[in-house]
Amino acid sequence: MAVSQFDQFLYDATICDPDGESTLGPDRLYGLYISWCAVTNTRPRRERSFWAAMRRRVDPAHNGLRMQGPAAADYLLSSYPNLV
Template sequence: MKEPKMTANHFDRFVAEALTSDRETDAGLSPDELYGLYTSWSLINKTQPQSPEALRAGLKALGIDPGDNELSMTGPAAADYILASAPSLI
C-alpha cells in the first residue's frame, strides 16, 4: 500500500512544535526517539503518522540528520512521549 504524500509543511510543523536545539545535551535524539516523538505529535494533532522512513526523509530534506543531531524534545508531544515511554512515572 502506498503512503499518502506528506507536504514539507507537515514535517516543518513537527520540527517547529516538538524539537528544539536551544538546550544543551550530551547526545541528540536517536532515530527511534525521533519517531516516538513524531508519533506522539501526530496523535496530538490528529494526523496519521507516516512511516519511520518517511520521517527520516522529511527530516533530511529539512537538513536534520536523524542519526546525528543535537536536538531535544519540547512541548506537549514531548510530555506525551515521555509518559508513554515510562508509565511508572505517573
C-alpha cells in the same frame, strides 16, 4: 507556501540544544513524531517517508535536538508509564 507536516513537527516538538550536546536518537525522534501526531490529531506518515523528510532537514543520528511541548510529555508518559 504551505508548511509541511514534518516542518511543523520539528517546530512544535523539538528545540535546538544550545550546547549541541544533546541529540534525539532515531528511535526517540520517530517516537516523538508519533506522539506529536497523536497530540495534534495528525495522521502519521509512513516511517520511510518520515526518514526521507528528516534526512533533508536534520542529521537523524547527531541532530542536536531536544524534545519540547505536549508531544514530549506524551512521549515520556507513553515510554515510561511508571512515572504516573
